[in-house]
Amino acid sequence: MLAAPRLAEEATGIGALGIDPWSLLAYLVTFGLLVVLLYTLAYKRILGVLDARSGRIRDSLEEADRVRREAQEQQEAMQRTLLEGREEGQRVLAEAREAAERYREQQATQARAEAAQLIDRAREEIRQERDAALEQVSSEFASLAVSAAERIIHRSLDPDAHRDLIDEVLAEGDARAGRN
Amino acid sequence: MKSRLILLPVLALALLGVVLGPIGAKLLGFERLIDAPAVHLAPQKIFAIGGFTVTNTLLSAWLTCIVILLLFGLGSRRMAMVPGRLQGFLEVLVEALYGFIRGMAGERYARRWFPLLATIFVFVAFNAWMALLPIYPTVGFKAEGADHVTTHLLRSAGTDINMPLALALIAFVFIEVWGFRVHRFGYLREFFRFGNPVQTFIGLLELISHFIRIISFTFRLFGNMLAGEIVLFMMTFLTFFVTPIIFYGLEILVGGVQALVFMGLTLVFAVLAVAPHEGHKEEHAEAGQH
Numbered sequence: 001m002l003a004a005p006r007l008a009e010e011a012t013g014i015g016a017l018g019i020d021p022w023s024l025l026a027y028l029v030t031f032g033l034l035v036v037l038l039y040t041l042a043y044k045r046i047l048g049v050l051d052a053r054s055g056r057i058r059d060s061l062e063e064a065d066r067v068r069r070e071a072q073e074q075q076e077a078m079q080r081t082l083l084e085g086r087e088e089g090q091r092v093l094a095e096a097r098e099a100a101e102r103y104r105e106q107q108a109t110q111a112r113a114e115a116a117q118l119i120d121r122a123r124e125e126i127r128q129e130r131d132a133a134l135e136q137v138s139s140e141f142a143s144l145a146v147s148a149a150e151r152i153i154h155r156s157l158d159p160d161a162h163r164d165l166i167d168e169v170l171a172e173g174d175a176r177a178g179r180n
Numbered sequence: 181m182k183s184r185l186i187l188l189p190v191l192a193l194a195l196l197g198v199v200l201g202p203i204g205a206k207l208l209g210f211e212r213l214i215d216a217p218a219v220h221l222a223p224q225k226i227f228a229i230g231g232f233t234v235t236n237t238l239l240s241a242w243l244t245c246i247v248i249l250l251l252f253g254l255g256s257r258r259m260a261m262v263p264g265r266l267q268g269f270l271e272v273l274v275e276a277l278y279g280f281i282r283g284m285a286g287e288r289y290a291r292r293w294f295p296l297l298a299t300i301f302v303f304v305a306f307n308a309w310m311a312l313l314p315i316y317p318t319v320g321f322k323a324e325g326a327d328h329v330t331t332h333l334l335r336s337a338g339t340d341i342n343m344p345l346a347l348a349l350i351a352f353v354f355i356e357v358w359g360f361r362v363h364r365f366g367y368l369r370e371f372f373r374f375g376n377p378v379q380t381f382i383g384l385l386e387l388i389s390h391f392i393r394i395i396s397f398t399f400r401l402f403g404n405m406l407a408g409e410i411v412l413f414m415m416t417f418l419t420f421f422v423t424p425i426i427f428y429g430l431e432i433l434v435g436g437v438q439a440l441v442f443m444g445l446t447l448v449f450a451v452l453a454v455a456p457h458e459g460h461k462e463e464h465a466e467a468g469q470h
Contacts, residue, residue: 017341017402018222022232027241027337027346034245034303039295042252046267046274047294049259056261 144169190422197420215328217413221406223340224331236332237340240316244307244337277301280444285451289358293450296354300347301443304338308405308435311336312428317413338405338438341398348397351446356390359453370457393449397442404438 148169198204205212223235255266263271277298282290310316316336320329337343359367371390373383408431415424 016221019341019345020233023223023235023238023340023342024346024349026232026238027343028350030238030241030245031299031303031346031350034248035295035299037249038252038299038302041249042256042270043274043295043298045256045259046270047278047291049261049263050271050275050278053261 141170144172194419194422197422198418201418201420203418214417217417218330219410219413220335223335223342226331226333235340236320236335237337237343240311240334241307241337241343243334244303244310247310248302248306273302274298277443281447284447289450289454293354293358293447296350297443297447300351300446301439303439304347304401304442305435305439307337307343308408308438309432311338311405311409312412312431312435317416336405336409338401339409341402344398344401344405345394347401347442348394351397351442351449352390352394354446355393355449355453358450362454363457366457367453393445397445401438401442404434408434 145166148165151165199208200213202212202216204210223237225233226236226239227234251266252270255270259267278290278294281294281297285293311334316334317332318329319334320332322328323330359370371383371387373379411427412424412431415427
């Protein structure tokens with residue numbers, strides 16, 4: 001048979017447990033002192049630091065929230081400004097386009113007017129040139145007629161011959177006018 | 181491969197322990213190398229101051245108190261916002277205990293109850309854990325003619341019934357004082373109900389149950405601590421090496437659990453004591469109507 005643990009003292013009943021009022025009192029005092037000392041030396045300080053740290057964390061979180069809110073507000077404001085800027089830019093661009101279009105149309109109108117003026121002027125000049133040419137032709141006709149007359153006079157005064165001669169000169173004059 | 185190199189010698193050592201122990205002695209027929217351990221229910225006297233006897237368990241309790249005070253004193257000497265290792269450990273412990281108490285009692289009572297309840301936990305746990313140090317079962321005095329230690333210098337305070345009894349009395353007084361403090365004399369209505377015989381009987385049972393708590397608190401802690409000590413003694417006696425380590429691990433757990441149970445039950449009973457009773461609820465309701 002294996003050895004079993006044996007009771008060291010031969011005591012009976014509850015007395016074997018060793019309940020002792022003085023020991024009990026000693027434990028009560030020891031524990032009471034331990035509570036007081038631990039509270040004074042450690043618990044108060046540790047709980048204080050834990051409170052302070054949790055307070056600081058709470059403050060930091062609130063500060064972080066505030067900063068995040070402000071950043072968000074700033075971002076929103078910036079986006080609003082950007083949007084306004086973009087709208088303003090688009091408006092300015094549209095106005096510029098409109099002005100450019102107006103200017104282009106104005107220039108085109110002006111160009112057309114100038115072109116019309118130029119054409120008119122050209123026509124006028126052409127007309128004047130033609131008139132001058134006609135006048136010149138007429139004067140040349142006259143000189144031709146004179147030269148024809150001179151020729152006639154130097155030859156004979158045959159009416160048919162004169163007529164032929166005049167026709168010839170006129171044809172010559174027409175040919176000349178056609179060339180011009 | 182590496183784990184096998186460690187495991188094989190460990191298993192061999194464990195087997196050697198069993199072979200050399202009383203089991204091997206019985207099976208192989210040689211004489212036992214050591215005597216069976218002696219269990220002392222009562223603590224042993226170490227010295228006396230006047231008429232006051234200092235026992236090995238009381239000495240152990242004082243030593244534990246010194247260790248606790250040194251640990252907490254050094255750890256909280258210079259409290260910093262960025263804690264060091266010791267401060268961090270103490271903060272984790274205090275935070276966990278405070279959270280546990282606040283979770284059950286609420287913020288209103290947590291700060292007031294914390295010092296006592298936390299000290300119960302620390303005192304019970306450290307007493308149990310300190311007793312696992314090898315100096316506890318080995319250092320002591322030999323009786324005349326004895327070849328081994330017969331009086332141990334130190335012994336776990338939890339194995340002395342006076343320590344659990346003292347804590348149980350403190351817990352009892354704490355609970356009842358808070359009951360009276362919150363409900364004044366209305367607290368007595370919980371025990372003295374004179375409406376009908378059934379209520380009177382229930383009140384009487386309630387009164388007895390409050391006093392029974394002293395016994396249940398005491399013997400729960402005392403029984404667990406003493407049983408732990410005996411198990412460690414016996415496993416060391418029977419198997420010598422390796423195997424007792426498992427039980428040492430178990431005892432570390434038991435020490436923590438018993439400390440938590442003692443503190444937790446004190447907390448629960450205190451919460452019940454300060455909670456509004458049936459009669460008080462009616463009074464509160466009437467007061468609310470007025």
